[in-house]
Amino acid sequence: MKYTFENWIQTEHWEGALITSPTGLEYLTNGVSKWEPNANRKYRIVDSISNKVDFKSRWNMYLPYDQIEGVK
Secondary structure, eight states, X not given: OEEEEEEEEEOXXXXXXXXXXXXXXXXXXXXXXXXXXXXXXXXXXXXXOSOHHHHXXXXXXXXXXXXXXXXX
């Protein structure tokens, strides 16, 4: 499945990305798992994360059949 990159995000415990599915659903991801945003999953949009290379490596390792388009 192809996801669209929206923004880099940071939570209290990890960094990752806000992505959108082809059906329009938003997800938070740390490169290993995806979660739907809700009131309990607080995050803030940031300009960048500390290690984009690690994020992309985790995504390719754990979600090899999915792609993110437009990662900055």
